[in-house]
Amino acid sequence: MNPIDIIEIIAIVFGIISVWFSKKENVWVFPSGLINTTFYIYLSIKGDLYGEAVVNLYYTGMSLYGWYNWLKRDDQNLKVLNITNSTATEWLYEILFFVTLYVIIFFSLVYIKNAFAPGAIPWADALASASAFTGMWLMARKKVNSWIWWIITNIASIPLYYVKGYEKTSIYYLILLILAVLGLQEWRKKANQHKNG
Secondary structure, three states, X not given: OOHHHHHHHHHHHHHXXXXXXXXXXXXXXXXXXXXXXXXXXXXHHHOOOHHHHHHHHHHHHHHHHHHHHHHXXXXXXXXXXXXXXXXXXXXXXXXXXXXXXXXXXXXXXXXXXXXXXXXXXXXXXHHHHHHHHHHHHHHHOOEOOHHHHHHHHHHHXXXXXXXXXXXXXXXXXXXXHHHHHHHHHHHHHHHHHHHHO
């Protein structure tokens, strides 16, 4: 087994662990996610997936922010941040955030493709990247919609990584897609319980 395969397997294992913790609303989502993102920054650059490399760098920063948010407690030692649904206004901001990022990432990747990375796939990389940026931003704030953006990310990433030769990562994103659907269901229940309780 070559070193790239070993790095990919480690990244996959910690990514699955991280999403499992997220689904369970467990703060260990962030330290396990940091291991995953570190390895995927390297793999993404190696595979000319520069949008994904930037996303993983962003995940690293947002993981620290989310970790801090999820650990905050009030005077009675109760968690401050609970799982909630997005309002109509928040949905609008999420969509605007996604569209803005998609356009920026897409045109950046077109430039990179023409300049020095002919193997780049701008539209797919931008879709996976912009939806992942949006999902991570909302995950750090415990918004149910984060899972919808993760589902989009996973659907875009499955074929993207497959055509780049990262078959194991493609299967990994299929597993993450299943976990994201389950996470969406679980977080919807928790948001409704919090709202009604």
